[in-house]
Amino acid sequence: MSGGHGHGHGHGHALSQEADKRYLWGALALILTFMVAEVVAGVVANSIALISDAAHMLTDASAIALALIAMRIAARPPKGAYTFGYKRAEILSAQINGVTLLLLVAYFVYEGVHRILEPPDVHGPIVLVTAVAGIAVNAGAALLLSKANRRSLNVEGAFQHVLNDMYAFVATAVSGLVVWLTGFRQADAIAALVVAALMLKAGWGLLRDSGRVLLQAAPSDLDPDEIGRLLAADADVEEVHDLHVWTVTSGYPTLSAHVIVARGSDCHQVRTRLADLLHERFAIGHTTLQVDHGVPGLDRHCADPHGPRHSDPLKSPYGDP
Structure with missing residues:
Protein backbone atom coordinates (compact mmCIF):
# COMPACT_ATOMS: atom_id res chain seq x y z
CA MET A 1 0.00 0.00 0.00
CA SER A 2 1.25 3.50 -0.81
CA GLY A 3 -0.19 6.88 0.01
CA GLY A 4 1.50 10.00 -1.17
CA HIS A 5 1.08 13.47 -2.51
CA GLY A 6 2.86 15.83 -4.81
CA HIS A 7 3.26 19.59 -4.88
CA GLY A 8 3.71 21.75 -7.92
CA HIS A 9 3.76 25.33 -6.65
CA GLY A 10 5.78 27.82 -8.70
CA HIS A 11 8.89 29.33 -7.17
CA GLY A 12 7.90 32.75 -8.47
CA HIS A 13 4.51 32.79 -6.75
CA ALA A 14 5.59 35.13 -3.94
CA LEU A 15 7.24 37.54 -6.38
CA SER A 16 4.13 37.48 -8.57
CA GLN A 17 1.92 38.35 -5.61
CA GLU A 18 4.14 41.29 -4.67
CA ALA A 19 3.83 42.61 -8.23
CA ASP A 20 0.05 42.15 -8.09
CA LYS A 21 -0.07 44.16 -4.86
CA ARG A 22 1.78 47.05 -6.46
CA TYR A 23 -0.67 47.13 -9.36
CA LEU A 24 -3.61 47.06 -6.95
CA TRP A 25 -2.19 49.86 -4.80
CA GLY A 26 -1.64 52.01 -7.91
CA ALA A 27 -5.22 51.47 -9.09
CA LEU A 28 -6.55 52.23 -5.60
CA ALA A 29 -4.72 55.56 -5.46
CA LEU A 30 -6.12 56.63 -8.85
CA ILE A 31 -9.67 55.73 -7.94
CA LEU A 32 -9.74 57.35 -4.50
CA THR A 33 -8.34 60.62 -5.86
CA PHE A 34 -10.92 60.90 -8.62
CA MET A 35 -13.85 59.65 -6.50
CA VAL A 36 -13.74 62.72 -4.27
CA ALA A 37 -13.86 65.04 -7.28
CA GLU A 38 -16.74 63.12 -8.82
CA VAL A 39 -18.91 63.31 -5.71
CA VAL A 40 -18.60 67.10 -5.76
CA ALA A 41 -19.36 67.24 -9.50
CA GLY A 42 -22.37 64.96 -9.13
CA VAL A 43 -23.90 67.10 -6.41
CA VAL A 44 -23.30 70.33 -8.36
CA ALA A 45 -24.69 68.84 -11.61
CA ASN A 46 -27.59 67.05 -9.86
CA SER A 47 -26.72 63.95 -11.90
CA ILE A 48 -27.77 60.46 -10.74
CA ALA A 49 -25.43 59.00 -13.37
CA LEU A 50 -22.43 60.81 -11.85
CA ILE A 51 -23.47 60.00 -8.29
CA SER A 52 -24.03 56.35 -9.23
CA ASP A 53 -20.58 56.33 -10.83
CA ALA A 54 -19.10 57.81 -7.66
CA ALA A 55 -20.83 55.15 -5.57
CA HIS A 56 -19.50 52.51 -7.91
CA MET A 57 -16.01 53.99 -7.56
CA LEU A 58 -16.37 53.66 -3.80
CA THR A 59 -17.12 49.98 -4.30
CA ASP A 60 -14.14 49.83 -6.70
CA ALA A 61 -11.92 51.17 -3.95
CA SER A 62 -13.48 48.79 -1.44
CA ALA A 63 -13.06 45.87 -3.83
CA ILE A 64 -9.37 46.62 -4.34
CA ALA A 65 -8.81 47.15 -0.62
CA LEU A 66 -10.61 43.89 0.10
CA ALA A 67 -8.49 42.12 -2.52
CA LEU A 68 -5.32 43.41 -0.86
CA ILE A 69 -6.50 42.28 2.57
CA ALA A 70 -7.49 38.87 1.19
CA MET A 71 -4.07 38.46 -0.43
CA ARG A 72 -2.40 39.22 2.88
CA ILE A 73 -4.60 36.72 4.74
CA ALA A 74 -4.18 34.05 2.06
CA ALA A 75 -0.39 34.30 2.40
CA ARG A 76 -0.51 33.04 5.99
CA PRO A 77 0.99 29.55 6.35
CA PRO A 78 -1.17 26.49 7.19
CA LYS A 79 -1.51 25.83 10.91
CA GLY A 80 -3.86 24.24 13.41
CA ALA A 81 -7.29 23.47 12.00
CA TYR A 82 -6.57 25.42 8.79
CA THR A 83 -4.62 22.70 7.03
CA PHE A 84 -4.87 24.45 3.66
CA GLY A 85 -4.00 27.78 5.24
CA TYR A 86 -6.24 30.75 4.49
CA LYS A 87 -6.22 30.56 0.71
CA ARG A 88 -10.01 30.60 0.50
CA ALA A 89 -9.93 34.19 1.78
CA GLU A 90 -9.41 35.29 -1.82
CA ILE A 91 -12.53 33.37 -2.91
CA LEU A 92 -14.59 34.96 -0.14
CA SER A 93 -13.33 38.34 -1.36
CA ALA A 94 -14.57 37.52 -4.87
CA GLN A 95 -17.95 36.51 -3.42
CA ILE A 96 -18.26 39.81 -1.56
CA ASN A 97 -17.33 41.75 -4.70
CA GLY A 98 -19.99 39.88 -6.66
CA VAL A 99 -22.64 40.57 -4.02
CA THR A 100 -21.82 44.30 -3.88
CA LEU A 101 -22.18 44.54 -7.66
CA LEU A 102 -25.65 42.99 -7.47
CA LEU A 103 -26.68 45.28 -4.60
CA LEU A 104 -25.61 48.28 -6.67
CA VAL A 105 -27.66 46.93 -9.57
CA ALA A 106 -30.78 46.94 -7.40
CA TYR A 107 -30.17 50.54 -6.29
CA PHE A 108 -29.39 51.88 -9.76
CA VAL A 109 -32.42 50.18 -11.31
CA TYR A 110 -34.71 51.64 -8.64
CA GLU A 111 -33.26 55.15 -8.88
CA GLY A 112 -33.01 55.01 -12.67
CA VAL A 113 -36.68 54.05 -13.13
CA HIS A 114 -37.73 56.72 -10.63
CA ARG A 115 -35.81 59.40 -12.55
CA ILE A 116 -37.20 58.29 -15.88
CA LEU A 117 -40.70 58.88 -14.51
CA GLU A 118 -39.73 62.12 -12.77
CA PRO A 119 -36.60 63.48 -14.48
CA PRO A 120 -34.74 66.18 -12.54
CA ASP A 121 -32.73 69.00 -14.06
CA VAL A 122 -29.27 67.74 -15.06
CA HIS A 123 -26.30 69.96 -15.98
CA GLY A 124 -25.06 68.20 -19.11
CA PRO A 125 -21.69 69.98 -19.57
CA ILE A 126 -20.52 69.17 -16.02
CA VAL A 127 -21.63 65.55 -16.45
CA LEU A 128 -19.80 65.25 -19.77
CA VAL A 129 -16.50 66.74 -18.61
CA THR A 130 -16.46 64.72 -15.38
CA ALA A 131 -17.34 61.51 -17.20
CA VAL A 132 -14.58 61.96 -19.78
CA ALA A 133 -12.08 62.45 -16.95
CA GLY A 134 -13.52 59.34 -15.27
CA ILE A 135 -13.00 57.29 -18.40
CA ALA A 136 -9.30 58.20 -18.39
CA VAL A 137 -8.88 57.44 -14.67
CA ASN A 138 -10.66 54.08 -14.85
CA ALA A 139 -8.84 53.12 -18.03
CA GLY A 140 -5.57 53.70 -16.18
CA ALA A 141 -6.74 51.70 -13.17
CA ALA A 142 -8.04 48.88 -15.38
CA LEU A 143 -4.70 48.80 -17.23
CA LEU A 144 -2.84 48.39 -13.94
CA LEU A 145 -5.14 45.62 -12.76
CA SER A 146 -4.96 43.85 -16.13
CA LYS A 147 -1.22 43.40 -15.54
CA ALA A 148 -1.92 41.48 -12.31
CA ASN A 149 -2.77 37.78 -12.26
CA ARG A 150 -6.41 37.77 -13.37
CA ARG A 151 -6.61 33.99 -13.02
CA SER A 152 -7.13 34.86 -9.37
CA LEU A 153 -10.85 35.42 -8.77
CA ASN A 154 -9.82 37.88 -6.09
CA VAL A 155 -7.98 40.09 -8.60
CA GLU A 156 -10.65 39.46 -11.24
CA GLY A 157 -13.32 40.73 -8.84
CA ALA A 158 -11.48 44.02 -8.38
CA PHE A 159 -10.82 44.25 -12.13
CA GLN A 160 -14.50 43.73 -12.97
CA HIS A 161 -15.49 46.51 -10.60
CA VAL A 162 -13.09 48.94 -12.28
CA LEU A 163 -13.89 47.80 -15.82
CA ASN A 164 -17.63 48.19 -15.27
CA ASP A 165 -17.02 51.63 -13.81
CA MET A 166 -15.20 52.61 -17.00
CA TYR A 167 -18.22 51.41 -19.02
CA ALA A 168 -20.39 53.45 -16.67
CA PHE A 169 -18.39 56.58 -17.42
CA VAL A 170 -18.76 55.98 -21.15
CA ALA A 171 -22.54 55.74 -20.73
CA THR A 172 -22.55 58.79 -18.48
CA ALA A 173 -20.53 60.83 -20.98
CA VAL A 174 -23.02 59.97 -23.71
CA SER A 175 -25.94 60.90 -21.45
CA GLY A 176 -24.30 64.21 -20.51
CA LEU A 177 -23.79 65.04 -24.18
CA VAL A 178 -27.41 64.13 -24.99
CA VAL A 179 -28.78 66.23 -22.12
CA TRP A 180 -26.57 69.15 -23.12
CA LEU A 181 -27.47 69.09 -26.83
CA THR A 182 -31.12 68.00 -26.73
CA GLY A 183 -32.41 68.67 -23.22
CA PHE A 184 -33.59 65.04 -22.96
CA ARG A 185 -33.17 64.69 -19.17
CA GLN A 186 -34.11 61.00 -19.07
CA ALA A 187 -30.84 60.17 -20.83
CA ASP A 188 -29.09 60.41 -17.47
CA ALA A 189 -31.33 57.75 -15.91
CA ILE A 190 -31.13 55.53 -19.00
CA ALA A 191 -27.33 55.60 -18.73
CA ALA A 192 -27.61 54.39 -15.12
CA LEU A 193 -29.81 51.48 -16.27
CA VAL A 194 -27.27 50.50 -18.95
CA VAL A 195 -24.56 50.45 -16.31
CA ALA A 196 -26.78 48.33 -14.06
CA ALA A 197 -27.14 45.74 -16.83
CA LEU A 198 -23.35 45.52 -17.26
CA MET A 199 -22.85 45.22 -13.50
CA LEU A 200 -25.45 42.44 -13.32
CA LYS A 201 -23.48 40.38 -15.84
CA ALA A 202 -20.16 40.90 -14.04
CA GLY A 203 -21.60 40.31 -10.56
CA TRP A 204 -23.35 37.11 -11.56
CA GLY A 205 -20.18 35.80 -13.19
CA LEU A 206 -18.15 36.40 -10.02
CA LEU A 207 -20.75 34.71 -7.82
CA ARG A 208 -20.99 31.73 -10.17
CA ASP A 209 -17.23 31.15 -10.40
CA SER A 210 -16.49 31.71 -6.72
CA GLY A 211 -19.52 29.59 -5.80
CA ARG A 212 -18.05 26.67 -7.74
CA VAL A 213 -14.90 26.91 -5.65
CA LEU A 214 -16.79 27.11 -2.35
CA LEU A 215 -18.96 24.13 -3.34
CA GLN A 216 -15.76 22.22 -4.24
Whole structure:
Protein backbone atom coordinates (compact mmCIF):
# COMPACT_ATOMS: atom_id res chain seq x y z
CA MET A 1 0.00 0.00 0.00
CA SER A 2 1.25 3.50 -0.81
CA GLY A 3 -0.19 6.88 0.01
CA GLY A 4 1.50 10.00 -1.17
CA HIS A 5 1.08 13.47 -2.51
CA GLY A 6 2.86 15.83 -4.81
CA HIS A 7 3.26 19.59 -4.88
CA GLY A 8 3.71 21.75 -7.92
CA HIS A 9 3.76 25.33 -6.65
CA GLY A 10 5.78 27.82 -8.70
CA HIS A 11 8.89 29.33 -7.17
CA GLY A 12 7.90 32.75 -8.47
CA HIS A 13 4.51 32.79 -6.75
CA ALA A 14 5.59 35.13 -3.94
CA LEU A 15 7.24 37.54 -6.38
CA SER A 16 4.13 37.48 -8.57
CA GLN A 17 1.92 38.35 -5.61
CA GLU A 18 4.14 41.29 -4.67
CA ALA A 19 3.83 42.61 -8.23
CA ASP A 20 0.05 42.15 -8.09
CA LYS A 21 -0.07 44.16 -4.86
CA ARG A 22 1.78 47.05 -6.46
CA TYR A 23 -0.67 47.13 -9.36
CA LEU A 24 -3.61 47.06 -6.95
CA TRP A 25 -2.19 49.86 -4.80
CA GLY A 26 -1.64 52.01 -7.91
CA ALA A 27 -5.22 51.47 -9.09
CA LEU A 28 -6.55 52.23 -5.60
CA ALA A 29 -4.72 55.56 -5.46
CA LEU A 30 -6.12 56.63 -8.85
CA ILE A 31 -9.67 55.73 -7.94
CA LEU A 32 -9.74 57.35 -4.50
CA THR A 33 -8.34 60.62 -5.86
CA PHE A 34 -10.92 60.90 -8.62
CA MET A 35 -13.85 59.65 -6.50
CA VAL A 36 -13.74 62.72 -4.27
CA ALA A 37 -13.86 65.04 -7.28
CA GLU A 38 -16.74 63.12 -8.82
CA VAL A 39 -18.91 63.31 -5.71
CA VAL A 40 -18.60 67.10 -5.76
CA ALA A 41 -19.36 67.24 -9.50
CA GLY A 42 -22.37 64.96 -9.13
CA VAL A 43 -23.90 67.10 -6.41
CA VAL A 44 -23.30 70.33 -8.36
CA ALA A 45 -24.69 68.84 -11.61
CA ASN A 46 -27.59 67.05 -9.86
CA SER A 47 -26.72 63.95 -11.90
CA ILE A 48 -27.77 60.46 -10.74
CA ALA A 49 -25.43 59.00 -13.37
CA LEU A 50 -22.43 60.81 -11.85
CA ILE A 51 -23.47 60.00 -8.29
CA SER A 52 -24.03 56.35 -9.23
CA ASP A 53 -20.58 56.33 -10.83
CA ALA A 54 -19.10 57.81 -7.66
CA ALA A 55 -20.83 55.15 -5.57
CA HIS A 56 -19.50 52.51 -7.91
CA MET A 57 -16.01 53.99 -7.56
CA LEU A 58 -16.37 53.66 -3.80
CA THR A 59 -17.12 49.98 -4.30
CA ASP A 60 -14.14 49.83 -6.70
CA ALA A 61 -11.92 51.17 -3.95
CA SER A 62 -13.48 48.79 -1.44
CA ALA A 63 -13.06 45.87 -3.83
CA ILE A 64 -9.37 46.62 -4.34
CA ALA A 65 -8.81 47.15 -0.62
CA LEU A 66 -10.61 43.89 0.10
CA ALA A 67 -8.49 42.12 -2.52
CA LEU A 68 -5.32 43.41 -0.86
CA ILE A 69 -6.50 42.28 2.57
CA ALA A 70 -7.49 38.87 1.19
CA MET A 71 -4.07 38.46 -0.43
CA ARG A 72 -2.40 39.22 2.88
CA ILE A 73 -4.60 36.72 4.74
CA ALA A 74 -4.18 34.05 2.06
CA ALA A 75 -0.39 34.30 2.40
CA ARG A 76 -0.51 33.04 5.99
CA PRO A 77 0.99 29.55 6.35
CA PRO A 78 -1.17 26.49 7.19
CA LYS A 79 -1.51 25.83 10.91
CA GLY A 80 -3.86 24.24 13.41
CA ALA A 81 -7.29 23.47 12.00
CA TYR A 82 -6.57 25.42 8.79
CA THR A 83 -4.62 22.70 7.03
CA PHE A 84 -4.87 24.45 3.66
CA GLY A 85 -4.00 27.78 5.24
CA TYR A 86 -6.24 30.75 4.49
CA LYS A 87 -6.22 30.56 0.71
CA ARG A 88 -10.01 30.60 0.50
CA ALA A 89 -9.93 34.19 1.78
CA GLU A 90 -9.41 35.29 -1.82
CA ILE A 91 -12.53 33.37 -2.91
CA LEU A 92 -14.59 34.96 -0.14
CA SER A 93 -13.33 38.34 -1.36
CA ALA A 94 -14.57 37.52 -4.87
CA GLN A 95 -17.95 36.51 -3.42
CA ILE A 96 -18.26 39.81 -1.56
CA ASN A 97 -17.33 41.75 -4.70
CA GLY A 98 -19.99 39.88 -6.66
CA VAL A 99 -22.64 40.57 -4.02
CA THR A 100 -21.82 44.30 -3.88
CA LEU A 101 -22.18 44.54 -7.66
CA LEU A 102 -25.65 42.99 -7.47
CA LEU A 103 -26.68 45.28 -4.60
CA LEU A 104 -25.61 48.28 -6.67
CA VAL A 105 -27.66 46.93 -9.57
CA ALA A 106 -30.78 46.94 -7.40
CA TYR A 107 -30.17 50.54 -6.29
CA PHE A 108 -29.39 51.88 -9.76
CA VAL A 109 -32.42 50.18 -11.31
CA TYR A 110 -34.71 51.64 -8.64
CA GLU A 111 -33.26 55.15 -8.88
CA GLY A 112 -33.01 55.01 -12.67
CA VAL A 113 -36.68 54.05 -13.13
CA HIS A 114 -37.73 56.72 -10.63
CA ARG A 115 -35.81 59.40 -12.55
CA ILE A 116 -37.20 58.29 -15.88
CA LEU A 117 -40.70 58.88 -14.51
CA GLU A 118 -39.73 62.12 -12.77
CA PRO A 119 -36.60 63.48 -14.48
CA PRO A 120 -34.74 66.18 -12.54
CA ASP A 121 -32.73 69.00 -14.06
CA VAL A 122 -29.27 67.74 -15.06
CA HIS A 123 -26.30 69.96 -15.98
CA GLY A 124 -25.06 68.20 -19.11
CA PRO A 125 -21.69 69.98 -19.57
CA ILE A 126 -20.52 69.17 -16.02
CA VAL A 127 -21.63 65.55 -16.45
CA LEU A 128 -19.80 65.25 -19.77
CA VAL A 129 -16.50 66.74 -18.61
CA THR A 130 -16.46 64.72 -15.38
CA ALA A 131 -17.34 61.51 -17.20
CA VAL A 132 -14.58 61.96 -19.78
CA ALA A 133 -12.08 62.45 -16.95
CA GLY A 134 -13.52 59.34 -15.27
CA ILE A 135 -13.00 57.29 -18.40
CA ALA A 136 -9.30 58.20 -18.39
CA VAL A 137 -8.88 57.44 -14.67
CA ASN A 138 -10.66 54.08 -14.85
CA ALA A 139 -8.84 53.12 -18.03
CA GLY A 140 -5.57 53.70 -16.18
CA ALA A 141 -6.74 51.70 -13.17
CA ALA A 142 -8.04 48.88 -15.38
CA LEU A 143 -4.70 48.80 -17.23
CA LEU A 144 -2.84 48.39 -13.94
CA LEU A 145 -5.14 45.62 -12.76
CA SER A 146 -4.96 43.85 -16.13
CA LYS A 147 -1.22 43.40 -15.54
CA ALA A 148 -1.92 41.48 -12.31
CA ASN A 149 -2.77 37.78 -12.26
CA ARG A 150 -6.41 37.77 -13.37
CA ARG A 151 -6.61 33.99 -13.02
CA SER A 152 -7.13 34.86 -9.37
CA LEU A 153 -10.85 35.42 -8.77
CA ASN A 154 -9.82 37.88 -6.09
CA VAL A 155 -7.98 40.09 -8.60
CA GLU A 156 -10.65 39.46 -11.24
CA GLY A 157 -13.32 40.73 -8.84
CA ALA A 158 -11.48 44.02 -8.38
CA PHE A 159 -10.82 44.25 -12.13
CA GLN A 160 -14.50 43.73 -12.97
CA HIS A 161 -15.49 46.51 -10.60
CA VAL A 162 -13.09 48.94 -12.28
CA LEU A 163 -13.89 47.80 -15.82
CA ASN A 164 -17.63 48.19 -15.27
CA ASP A 165 -17.02 51.63 -13.81
CA MET A 166 -15.20 52.61 -17.00
CA TYR A 167 -18.22 51.41 -19.02
CA ALA A 168 -20.39 53.45 -16.67
CA PHE A 169 -18.39 56.58 -17.42
CA VAL A 170 -18.76 55.98 -21.15
CA ALA A 171 -22.54 55.74 -20.73
CA THR A 172 -22.55 58.79 -18.48
CA ALA A 173 -20.53 60.83 -20.98
CA VAL A 174 -23.02 59.97 -23.71
CA SER A 175 -25.94 60.90 -21.45
CA GLY A 176 -24.30 64.21 -20.51
CA LEU A 177 -23.79 65.04 -24.18
CA VAL A 178 -27.41 64.13 -24.99
CA VAL A 179 -28.78 66.23 -22.12
CA TRP A 180 -26.57 69.15 -23.12
CA LEU A 181 -27.47 69.09 -26.83
CA THR A 182 -31.12 68.00 -26.73
CA GLY A 183 -32.41 68.67 -23.22
CA PHE A 184 -33.59 65.04 -22.96
CA ARG A 185 -33.17 64.69 -19.17
CA GLN A 186 -34.11 61.00 -19.07
CA ALA A 187 -30.84 60.17 -20.83
CA ASP A 188 -29.09 60.41 -17.47
CA ALA A 189 -31.33 57.75 -15.91
CA ILE A 190 -31.13 55.53 -19.00
CA ALA A 191 -27.33 55.60 -18.73
CA ALA A 192 -27.61 54.39 -15.12
CA LEU A 193 -29.81 51.48 -16.27
CA VAL A 194 -27.27 50.50 -18.95
CA VAL A 195 -24.56 50.45 -16.31
CA ALA A 196 -26.78 48.33 -14.06
CA ALA A 197 -27.14 45.74 -16.83
CA LEU A 198 -23.35 45.52 -17.26
CA MET A 199 -22.85 45.22 -13.50
CA LEU A 200 -25.45 42.44 -13.32
CA LYS A 201 -23.48 40.38 -15.84
CA ALA A 202 -20.16 40.90 -14.04
CA GLY A 203 -21.60 40.31 -10.56
CA TRP A 204 -23.35 37.11 -11.56
CA GLY A 205 -20.18 35.80 -13.19
CA LEU A 206 -18.15 36.40 -10.02
CA LEU A 207 -20.75 34.71 -7.82
CA ARG A 208 -20.99 31.73 -10.17
CA ASP A 209 -17.23 31.15 -10.40
CA SER A 210 -16.49 31.71 -6.72
CA GLY A 211 -19.52 29.59 -5.80
CA ARG A 212 -18.05 26.67 -7.74
CA VAL A 213 -14.90 26.91 -5.65
CA LEU A 214 -16.79 27.11 -2.35
CA LEU A 215 -18.96 24.13 -3.34
CA GLN A 216 -15.76 22.22 -4.24
CA ALA A 217 -16.80 21.64 -7.82
CA ALA A 218 -14.15 20.51 -10.26
CA PRO A 219 -12.48 23.39 -12.14
CA SER A 220 -14.47 24.24 -15.26
CA ASP A 221 -11.54 23.23 -17.51
CA LEU A 222 -11.14 19.76 -15.94
CA ASP A 223 -13.38 16.72 -16.50
CA PRO A 224 -13.20 14.24 -13.58
CA ASP A 225 -14.48 11.40 -15.76
CA GLU A 226 -11.74 12.01 -18.33
CA ILE A 227 -9.16 12.06 -15.54
CA GLY A 228 -10.53 8.84 -14.06
CA ARG A 229 -10.44 7.05 -17.41
CA LEU A 230 -6.89 8.20 -18.03
CA LEU A 231 -5.69 6.97 -14.63
CA ALA A 232 -7.48 3.66 -15.10
CA ALA A 233 -5.79 3.22 -18.48
CA ASP A 234 -2.39 2.83 -16.80
CA ALA A 235 -1.06 -0.71 -17.36
CA ASP A 236 -0.83 -1.44 -13.62
CA VAL A 237 -4.10 0.16 -12.54
CA GLU A 238 -7.18 -2.01 -12.09
CA GLU A 239 -9.58 0.54 -10.67
CA VAL A 240 -9.86 4.17 -9.55
CA HIS A 241 -12.54 5.36 -7.14
CA ASP A 242 -13.02 8.06 -4.50
CA LEU A 243 -11.78 10.46 -7.15
CA HIS A 244 -12.17 14.06 -6.03
CA VAL A 245 -11.09 17.11 -8.01
CA TRP A 246 -11.58 20.58 -6.57
CA THR A 247 -10.00 24.01 -6.28
CA VAL A 248 -8.63 25.34 -3.01
CA THR A 249 -8.29 28.81 -4.50
CA SER A 250 -7.77 30.29 -7.96
CA GLY A 251 -4.99 28.46 -9.78
CA TYR A 252 -4.72 25.76 -7.10
CA PRO A 253 -6.42 22.60 -8.47
CA THR A 254 -6.26 19.63 -6.13
CA LEU A 255 -6.94 15.92 -6.59
CA SER A 256 -7.28 12.87 -4.38
CA ALA A 257 -8.12 9.30 -5.38
CA HIS A 258 -7.97 5.68 -4.29
CA VAL A 259 -6.12 3.61 -6.87
CA ILE A 260 -6.20 -0.20 -6.97
CA VAL A 261 -3.24 -1.79 -8.76
CA ALA A 262 -2.47 -5.35 -9.83
CA ARG A 263 -0.72 -7.74 -7.51
CA GLY A 264 3.04 -7.52 -7.97
CA SER A 265 2.96 -3.89 -9.08
CA ASP A 266 5.19 -1.39 -7.31
CA CYS A 267 2.75 0.95 -5.54
CA HIS A 268 5.33 3.70 -5.14
CA GLN A 269 6.30 3.70 -8.80
CA VAL A 270 2.65 3.72 -9.88
CA ARG A 271 1.84 6.63 -7.57
CA THR A 272 4.79 8.66 -8.85
CA ARG A 273 3.92 7.90 -12.46
CA LEU A 274 0.28 8.90 -12.03
CA ALA A 275 1.19 12.09 -10.13
CA ASP A 276 3.55 13.09 -12.95
CA LEU A 277 0.85 12.33 -15.52
CA LEU A 278 -1.68 14.52 -13.68
CA HIS A 279 0.79 17.36 -13.47
CA GLU A 280 1.85 17.22 -17.11
CA ARG A 281 -1.55 16.56 -18.66
CA PHE A 282 -3.87 18.58 -16.40
CA ALA A 283 -1.50 20.94 -14.51
CA ILE A 284 -2.66 19.48 -11.19
CA GLY A 285 0.31 19.95 -8.89
CA HIS A 286 -1.25 18.96 -5.56
CA THR A 287 -2.30 15.29 -5.65
CA THR A 288 -2.98 12.76 -2.93
CA LEU A 289 -3.16 9.17 -4.17
CA GLN A 290 -3.81 6.14 -1.99
CA VAL A 291 -2.49 3.13 -3.88
CA ASP A 292 -3.37 -0.44 -2.84
CA HIS A 293 -3.01 -3.89 -4.36
CA GLY A 294 -6.20 -5.47 -5.61
CA VAL A 295 -7.18 -8.93 -4.44
CA PRO A 296 -9.94 -10.77 -6.37
CA GLY A 297 -12.88 -11.71 -4.22
CA LEU A 298 -12.10 -9.18 -1.50
CA ASP A 299 -13.57 -5.74 -0.98
CA ARG A 300 -12.20 -2.69 -2.68
CA HIS A 301 -10.62 -1.27 0.48
CA CYS A 302 -13.45 1.29 0.82
CA ALA A 303 -16.65 0.52 2.69
CA ASP A 304 -18.40 3.32 0.83
CA PRO A 305 -16.54 4.40 -2.31
CA HIS A 306 -17.80 7.80 -3.46
CA GLY A 307 -18.58 8.68 -7.02
CA PRO A 308 -18.17 6.56 -10.15
CA ARG A 309 -15.59 3.80 -10.36
CA HIS A 310 -13.21 3.83 -13.29
CA SER A 311 -11.67 0.60 -14.55
CA ASP A 312 -10.79 -1.33 -17.65
CA PRO A 313 -12.89 -4.56 -17.62
CA LEU A 314 -10.20 -6.33 -19.64
CA LYS A 315 -7.70 -5.79 -16.81
CA SER A 316 -9.82 -5.62 -13.66
CA PRO A 317 -10.51 -8.76 -11.66
CA TYR A 318 -13.62 -6.96 -10.44
CA GLY A 319 -15.16 -6.92 -13.89
CA ASP A 320 -17.00 -4.08 -15.60
CA PRO A 321 -18.24 -1.57 -13.03
